[in-house]
Amino acid sequence: MKKFMTAVTAVSLSAMMLAGCGKTDVQETTVQESATAETEAATETESETKVYPDEAYLDGINLGDFVELGDYKGVDVTVTRAEVTDEMVDQYIQSVLDSNKNKEEVDRAVKDGDVVDIKYVGKKDGVEFDNGSSDSYELTIGSNTFIDGFEDGVIGMKKDETKDLNLTFPEDYNNTDLAGADVVFTVTVNHVYEETDAVLDDAFVAARNIDGVSTVEEYRQYVYDNLMSSAKSQQETELERNVLEAVTANATFKETPEEMVSRYYDRLVKNLTTTASMYGIDLETFMAYSYGLAADEYEDELQKSAQSAAEQILVMQAIAEKEGLTLTDEELQADLESSASEYGYDSVDAYQEAVGDLRGYKEYLMSEKVTKYLVENANVTETEASTEETTEETTEAETETTTETATEAE
Incomplete structure (x- = not known):
């Protein structure tokens, strides 16, 4: 639950740029060039079929009807110190070695x-x-990738040998057509490989094809720099999230426009849903696998997140008007x-046609200005990361970082 709440809070922090057809849509479309046409088509369809009332955007709202500001300049917040230890560097390098065993x-x-x-x-x-x-599937024996008995049945086979494996799917198998069913797998071994551990040396580093990195020493510095950048x-x-949460908590809300909350929720x-589809699964499956939440649970959390996003954007607009940050x-033209x-x-x-409704886009640009102002004027205290947080951050850094990550994937 903590993992989900952290992620959903971060999303709600940036939800103003997700409103309407905001800047995030354009960034995602650009990064995923292969999906450009599909994304734009979906955007056009949405704009044709779902039109939000004017009051769902800030330019149709009288802020005085909704929010009264509290203290927002000089709020006290804490943030985890950005730190990378030798142990974190070693863990990352070991994960790379484990992923690149000699075969x-x-x-x-x-x-x-x-x-x-x-x-x-x-x-069946x-x-x-x-x-x-499958005509060619690479399987590590002992990984328990297949149902019970499959990998054991392959042990002892040689290249070009074919064998029938009489097996039974588990009773609780997710495909109900196969759950508990007796089946036969006809298996042919195409190749047999023996793996040995990779060794961190200059040759291994050179094989990573990282510009300007050819020695172990340079590679360790490269890993450190990327982990630190991620940290x-x-x-x-974290700082932006904590500042906005503090400022929002100090404000008094009379009510929140339901249309705005609904827009952020959608x-x-x-x-x-788009993220889930990238893994080839639906939203309910994605949320269950990623966060252990059933549909009613994550819908409730997303509703809370949308409410929080609406409150934050109202507060930021009020601050923008008071501090001349509108x-x-x-x-707007310069950013476009x-x-x-x-x-x-x-x-x-x-570009503007791809963006669509500029009202959501303008909300995002305003929020950037106000967030920067609030962070610059906050009283920030750094704290040490706990062991659990350090481990989680290292894992995230390993999956998010570097040119090397893309190289290894290739």
């Missing part, structure tokens, strides 16, 4: 721990079942021109 083809029978390339065909009652066949980014996000659901037409160039659009008009 050599051998001419012998398969044994536990080997990697085998296999062809298999699964049949003599008929092939969906997703039960600072996380610290910045956008959060849409973005999480967005000017010149600033800069972003159009950065994201590779042919013209500002083309």
